[in-house]
Amino acid sequence: MELLFIFQLLLYVFGGFLSLFVSAEKKNLNSWTHLVAALAAGCGLASSIMVLFRNAHLSFCFPSGITLFGPLELAMDPLSAFFVFVISFLSLAASIFAVGYSREYQEKKNVSLLGFLYHFFILSMVLVVTAKNIFYFLIFWELMSITSYFLVVYEHEKPAARKAGLIYFVMTHIGTAFITAAFILLYVHSGSFHFDSFGANASPLNFAWKNAIFLCALIGFGTKAGIIPLHIWLPEAHPQAPSHVSALMSGVMIKTAIYGLLRFLFNFLGTPFPWWGGLILVFAALSTILGVLYALMEHDLKRLLAFHSIENIGIILLGIGMAVFFNATNQPIFASFALIAALYHTMNHAAFKGLLFLGAGAVISKAHTGNMEELGGLIKKMPWTAVCFLIGAVAISALPPLNGFVSEWLTFVSLLMGFKNGSAGIRLLTPVLAALLGFASALVATCFVKVFGITFLGTARSEHARQSSEVDFSMKLGMGMLAACCIIFALSAPVITFLLGKVTQALFGSEALPLHFVRTTFLMDPAALSQLNPMWVFVVVAVTIVCVWADTGFVWQRKRSDRAELGLRF
Amino acid sequence: MNLILSIAQIVLVLILAPSVSWWIKKIKALSQNRIGPTILQVYADLGKLFQKGMVISDQASWIFRAMPYILFSSALMAASLVPLFFKSSLLGFSGDLILFVYFLALGRFFLTLAALDTGTTFGGMGSSREMALSSLAEPALLLSFFALAYRAGTLSIEGIVLHFSLEAPFPILFFTSMAFGSMLIVTFVESGRIPVDNPATHLELTMIHEAMILEYSGRCLALIEWAHQIKQFLFLSLLVNIFSPWGLADSTMGIHLLFSFLFFLSKIFGLAFVIGWVEIHTAKLRLFRVPDLLAIAFVFAVISLLGQLMIGR
Numbered sequence: 001m002e003l004l005f006i007f008q009l010l011l012y013v014f015g016g017f018l019s020l021f022v023s024a025e026k027k028n029l030n031s032w033t034h035l036v037a038a039l040a041a042g043c044g045l046a047s048s049i050m051v052l053f054r055n056a057h058l059s060f061c062f063p064s065g066i067t068l069f070g071p072l073e074l075a076m077d078p079l080s081a082f083f084v085f086v087i088s089f090l091s092l093a094a095s096i097f098a099v100g101y102s103r104e105y106q107e108k109k110n111v112s113l114l115g116f117l118y119h120f121f122i123l124s125m126v127l128v129v130t131a132k133n134i135f136y137f138l139i140f141w142e143l144m145s146i147t148s149y150f151l152v153v154y155e156h157e158k159p160a161a162r163k164a165g166l167i168y169f170v171m172t173h174i175g176t177a178f179i180t181a182a183f184i185l186l187y188v189h190s191g192s193f194h195f196d197s198f199g200a201n202a203s204p205l206n207f208a209w210k211n212a213i214f215l216c217a218l219i220g221f222g223t224k225a226g227i228i229p230l231h232i233w234l235p236e237a238h239p240q241a242p243s244h245v246s247a248l249m250s251g252v253m254i255k256t257a258i259y260g261l262l263r264f265l266f267n268f269l270g271t272p273f274p275w276w277g278g279l280i281l282v283f284a285a286l287s288t289i290l291g292v293l294y295a296l297m298e299h300d301l302k303r304l305l306a307f308h309s310i311e312n313i314g315i316i317l318l319g320i321g322m323a324v325f326f327n328a329t330n331q332p333i334f335a336s337f338a339l340i341a342a343l344y345h346t347m348n349h350a351a352f353k354g355l356l357f358l359g360a361g362a363v364i365s366k367a368h369t370g371n372m373e374e375l376g377g378l379i380k381k382m383p384w385t386a387v388c389f390l391i392g393a394v395a396i397s398a399l400p401p402l403n404g405f406v407s408e409w410l411t412f413v414s415l416l417m418g419f420k421n422g423s424a425g426i427r428l429l430t431p432v433l434a435a436l437l438g439f440a441s442a443l444v445a446t447c448f449v450k451v452f453g454i455t456f457l458g459t460a461r462s463e464h465a466r467q468s469s470e471v472d473f474s475m476k477l478g479m480g481m482l483a484a485c486c487i488i489f490a491l492s493a494p495v496i497t498f499l500l501g502k503v504t505q506a507l508f509g510s511e512a513l514p515l516h517f518v519r520t521t522f523l524m525d526p527a528a529l530s531q532l533n534p535m536w537v538f539v540v541v542a543v544t545i546v547c548v549w550a551d552t553g554f555v556w557q558r559k560r561s562d563r564a565e566l567g568l569r570f
Numbered sequence: 571m572n573l574i575l576s577i578a579q580i581v582l583v584l585i586l587a588p589s590v591s592w593w594i595k596k597i598k599a600l601s602q603n604r605i606g607p608t609i610l611q612v613y614a615d616l617g618k619l620f621q622k623g624m625v626i627s628d629q630a631s632w633i634f635r636a637m638p639y640i641l642f643s644s645a646l647m648a649a650s651l652v653p654l655f656f657k658s659s660l661l662g663f664s665g666d667l668i669l670f671v672y673f674l675a676l677g678r679f680f681l682t683l684a685a686l687d688t689g690t691t692f693g694g695m696g697s698s699r700e701m702a703l704s705s706l707a708e709p710a711l712l713l714s715f716f717a718l719a720y721r722a723g724t725l726s727i728e729g730i731v732l733h734f735s736l737e738a739p740f741p742i743l744f745f746t747s748m749a750f751g752s753m754l755i756v757t758f759v760e761s762g763r764i765p766v767d768n769p770a771t772h773l774e775l776t777m778i779h780e781a782m783i784l785e786y787s788g789r790c791l792a793l794i795e796w797a798h799q800i801k802q803f804l805f806l807s808l809l810v811n812i813f814s815p816w817g818l819a820d821s822t823m824g825i826h827l828l829f830s831f832l833f834f835l836s837k838i839f840g841l842a843f844v845i846g847w848v849e850i851h852t853a854k855l856r857l858f859r860v861p862d863l864l865a866i867a868f869v870f871a872v873i874s875l876l877g878q879l880m881i882g883r
Binding site for chain 1: 629632639640643644646647650664665666668669672673675678682686688689694697698702704705708709712716723724725726793868872876
């Protein structure tokens with residue numbers, strides 16, 4: 001397990017330098033170096049799943065030259081393991097996709113550099129979520145920001161990319177400044193750089209310090225996550241990077257900010273104040289609604305998807321806000337459920353947003369434009385891409401039976417658990433927030449009807465779209481894997497909820513058993529409001545569709561020509 | 571026995587759904603001094619459509635062909651969550667009212683996609699209108715559901731119906747009636763009835779639902795129409811079962827079932843009469859006024875919730 005983890009890190013380093021040193025003449029060879037990243041991601045996937053299943057705690061220390069800050073310690077507790085898992089499954093698919101996708105850049109750009117940055121970008125994300133020391137956390141955080149900055153300006157001949165890069169660079173460093181401030185305050189209080197020295201192990205923070213640290217962390221990580229007043233870099237930067245990198249930036253890089261926020265809220269700061277939850281909920285609702293409204297006005301595929309990342313971060317924060325609130329009012333089981341909703345959505349968002357970005361990349365690589373107005377009719381030219389994109393669209397619109405619905409259901413229920421608890425203010429606020437979440441997800445469905453309808457259906461609106469063709473195998477495989485994830489994450493909801501229950505149990509103590517949330521194949525909430533059986537629903541949908549299909553076939557068997565019209569062959 | 575009854579309820583939805591549409595048509599006809607169609611006419615219409623051949627645009631993709639099935643099965647799935655005259659429904663244990671709302675959203679998602687598929691202007695117009703209105707209708711519906719769930723302490727549709735059937739009518743009357751108003755307005759929108767959409771017209775400037783399915787013919791059209799009638803029926807049965815849940819059978823004794831079945835029929839046709847009455851007495855709203863109507867629905871739901879919070883449970 002430890003070996004797999006170390007091997008993963010070494011593979012990223014190796015892959016990075018390999019792609020840098022594979023000479024520029026052997027361009028075709030170069031894109032294959034992305035498979036090293038895929039292998040590394042596989043190792044990460046295996047080690048993180050092992051940690052999650054075995055309840056193990058993986059940890060090791062490198063002696064460091066800089067004694068002031070203590071040794072470099074990397075560790076995987078359940079929370080870190082969960083984030084390593086999310087990073088790994090998405091980078092596995094994105095790396096496979098990149099084999100085909102980076103060929104597009106061969107003639108024009110330095111592919112060696114792309115591969116190098118790509119490997120180090122993923123490496124830095126894995127290190128961020130496993131570092132156990134303030135100093136190294138900030139180093140890796142900065143490495144992540146720098147590599148992603150260079151990836152954003154990879155197509156630096158475009159003025160838009162340079163401008164986006166600048167905004168990103170400035171904003172991300174403002175965020176880092178606040179994060180650093182939060183950490184320094186913690187350090188001043190506890191006198192140690194090690195993560196374990198905060199929280200329960202330190203003397204309790206006083207009122208003002210606690211609030212100051214919380215606000216610094218919220219602003220700092222909020223900038224990286226793209227919550228709404230701090231989001232301005234996100235819709236500029238994400239679309240400019242190559243699509244498989246956009247998928248990673250949107251799918252997991254902004255989640256590292258969620259990771260940092262969770263560490264602060266549930267590990268470092270001790271018992272939170274209820275108003276923190278309220279503040280997070282307000283920002284979450286703002287991001288959810290405005291994110292999707294901005295997205296509705298967009299006509300550029302990747303920009304539109306970037307705005308949806310803001311919206312989904314809002315949904316994740318709705319869960320986190322409720323978790324903070326319940327934790328503050330000393331209801332660990334409820335808090336645990338709300339956090340499961342947030343983490344589940346984190347994972348699902350990585351799957352479907354990654355899928356959609358890869359799909360957009362596939363479209364752009366063949367039609368050479370991301371402007372929806374110039375596309376159309378692609379379902380006939382790129383049938384596989386269309387099917388994968390449709391699965392992503394259904395998932396992000398939170399429609400059953402796919403994974404988006406499961407995590408949105410969890411978020412709905414954790415909001416509505418506010419009914420039975422808390423002040424009258426929360427009792428009124430939470431159902432209204434839940435209705436706003438319903439509003440947002442209806443708008444998301446509207447938006448993706450638009451995206452899919454205009455891009456893939458109807459007739460082609462430009463010569464480019466007319467001449468596009470299906471992408472090659474590696475790209476199809478990359479998208480197919482994520483599409484499969486969207487289905488598997490829905491089907492295996494009880495298992496996932498159980499594992500996430502373990503993650504939250506590590507944060508909230510032994511009271512919050514995973515058994516409170518899962519009974520056989522049912523998901524249930526601790527307030528006994530409701531229950532859901534995603535597996536059952538999925539099976540029934542499949543059966544019903546087959547029945548209706550077969551029924552119309554049998555009843556009209558005598559009209560063969562009629563069936564031919566439908567395109568049915570049985 | 572429970573299983574048989576639950577399945578019987580779904581069959582009942584399939585059979586009864588067209589008759590409610592007939593009943594509304596009949597009321598309208600009678601009000602205009604016409605005799606109107608007999609009840610067999612709606613079934614004959616469906617049967618006729620099922621036997622007709624289809625014309626499918628050569629621009630259409632598989633989405634266009636798959637949509638009627640997805641729409642129909644999503645309506646059926648929603649139907650499996652709603653109790654009609656018996657206390658439990660087929661899949662009521664595996665989902666709740668959020669699932670109900672999202673099954674309908676699934677059908678709508680594909681309905682609007684298919685409208686865009688052939689690339690006609692009507693389809694695009696219809697689907698953008700449908701999505702715009704339904705994104706306003708959905709939060710109103712959810713919030714009125716939540717207001718009821720707050721009182722019942724559960725999100726399951728069966729649970730809510732059960733809770734209200736055990737409660738005395740008067741204490742609940744005032745605030746839940748606000749939620750009733752909200753859901754009634756949403757019913758008009760979702761089933762495409764007159765203040766919002768006119769099911770009897772093909773006038774291009776006003777139509778919503780009809781614009782989306784303009785390209786369909788034959789069997790596919792029959793399925794779409796049927797699914798639409800099922801959806802309307804489900805909304806009506808939710809309204810009657812939540813707001814007048816008395817008389818729901820909780821035993822499997824024959825006489826109980828018979829009584830509750832007849833009682834259910836009278837309730838649902840009574841409510842359908844109200845829908846028809848509204849259709850007779852109002853003109854269709856301008857499209858830009860419909861959001862106002864839905865805002866009223868949302869406000870009703872908020873008042874229902876707020877009232878319960880302030881006055882107590």
